[in-house]
Amino acid sequence: MLGKTIGDLETGDVFEPIRYTVTPFICSEYAHAMEDPAEIYYSSATPLGRQVRPPTMIHADKMRILEANCNDERRVAGVHTDDARIHYEYSAKQHSLAYVGEELVVSGRIVERYTKRGRDYLYYELKVETAEGRLVTTYNDRTLLSYRPNEEK
Amino acid sequence: MSALKPKIDLAVGDTITGPTRPLTTTRVGWYSVGLLSAAAGRLMPIQFNIHTDDEYARSQGLPAAIADGMHSTNWLSTMLSEHFGEHYLVRGALRTKFIKPTYVNVPITTKGVVTAKTDSADGGTVYQLDVWCEDDKGEKLTVGDASATVVD
Numbered sequence: 001m002l003g004k005t006i007g008d009l010e011t012g013d014v015f016e017p018i019r020y021t022v023t024p025f026i027c028s029e030y031a032h033a034m035e036d037p038a039e040i041y042y043s044s045a046t047p048l049g050r051q052v053r054p055p056t057m058i059h060a061d062k063m064r065i066l067e068a069n070c071n072d073e074r075r076v077a078g079v080h081t082d083d084a085r086i087h088y089e090y091s092a093k094q095h096s097l098a099y100v101g102e103e104l105v106v107s108g109r110i111v112e113r114y115t116k117r118g119r120d121y122l123y124y125e126l127k128v129e130t131a132e133g134r135l136v137t138t139y140n141d142r143t144l145l146s147y148r149p150n151e152e153k
Numbered sequence: 154m155s156a157l158k159p160k161i162d163l164a165v166g167d168t169i170t171g172p173t174r175p176l177t178t179t180r181v182g183w184y185s186v187g188l189l190s191a192a193a194g195r196l197m198p199i200q201f202n203i204h205t206d207d208e209y210a211r212s213q214g215l216p217a218a219i220a221d222g223m224h225s226t227n228w229l230s231t232m233l234s235e236h237f238g239e240h241y242l243v244r245g246a247l248r249t250k251f252i253k254p255t256y257v258n259v260p261i262t263t264k265g266v267v268t269a270k271t272d273s274a275d276g277g278t279v280y281q282l283d284v285w286c287e288d289d290k291g292e293k294l295t296v297g298d299a300s301a302t303v304v305d
Contacts, residue, residue, distance in 0.1 A: 020194065023194065025190075025194070025195075026190070026191040026194055027191075029187050029190045029191050029196070030187050030188070030190075030191040032183070032187055033183050033184045033186065033187020033188060033190075033191070033227075034184065034187070034223075034224075034227035034228070034230075034231065035174075035180070035183070035227075035228075035231070036227070036230075036231045036234070038231075038234060038235075040157075046157070047157055048157065052242075054230075055230060055234075055241075055242055055245075055247075056223065056226060056227050056230045056247075057191055059188060059223050059226075060188055060191035060192040061192075063188065063189075063192035064192050067192070076189055076192045076193050076197070077193075078200060080202075083213070084202060084203045084209075084210075084213045086203070087221065087222045087223065087251065088222070088250065088251055089248070089249065089250045089251070090222065090223065090226050090247070090248065090249045090297075091246075091247075091248035091249075092246065092247055092248075093245075093246040094241070094242060094243060094244065094245050094246065095243075095244075096243060097239075097242060097243055146213075147203075147213050147214045147215055148213065148214040152214070
């Protein structure tokens with residue numbers, strides 16, 4: 001169910017897409033956080049001639065789309081629930097570079113919510129495209145909704 | 154990255170590595186701030202969560218604060234981009250599973266091994282790799298696979 005917490009998401013939920021413009025700040029901030037010194041993430045002074053979005057920044061895109069679709073658990077804004085979410089699997093395929101100044105559209109859905117060994121998991125599918133429709137990144141993600149097994153809550 | 158389109162001359166069985174780095178509290182904080190700032194579009198303060206606060210992590214059933222799995226994923230991605238350049242950034246893939254928790258100050262090394270080298274439909278070469286992060290005892294904490302398609 002959209003509109004509540006991440007723990008309320010269900011199989012088949014389709015996120016309301018989000019749009020944002022890639023800025024120099026978000027590229028350099030994310031690249032600095034991951035300690036990647038490649039100049040393409042910090043400036044246009046490279047053979048590419050344009051500043052580039054780091055490929056693993058799909059993690060921030062996931063945060064953005066959850067922030068817009070889970071009103072009662074906006075983790076970027078510091079609105080948390082009792083349960084910490086634990087990232088278990090990352091899987092990204094890169095299709096093209098995204099550059100500073102481009103508008104990106106992030107869309108996606110919950111492929112599956114399931115329980116394994118007493119713990120609930122979400123399996124996400126996300127897609128990042130430019131506003132013109134050029135595919136940038138496709139992504140799957142598996143997240144544990146709570147480390148504590150259900151019977152201990 | 155030494156070149157955006159480096160010449161790749163790897164054979165099946167060849168290995169690639171990145172640097173060994175202790176995953177310090179400072180580094181955990183850098184990623185927490187950087188992720189939130191990239192998602193918010195403005196500089197954000199550090200948050201207290203299972204990655205930054207031992208007491209909160211214990212309240213969640215964990216023995217101590219653990220690093221974000223994306224930390225090892227990011228370091229693996231950098232290893233791939235440093236070896237394959239645009240061949241990874243434009244036509245690459247990376248999948249990681251966080252099979253064991255990574256605790257603060259554990260030295261982490263990224264590694265990969267080429268498992269296959271095949272022709273792509275458009276005349277390029279697809280490199281498949283197993284990739285992982287290991288601690289100072291050689292124990293794998295994050296495992297996965299990756300690919301890069303080299304088209305001259």
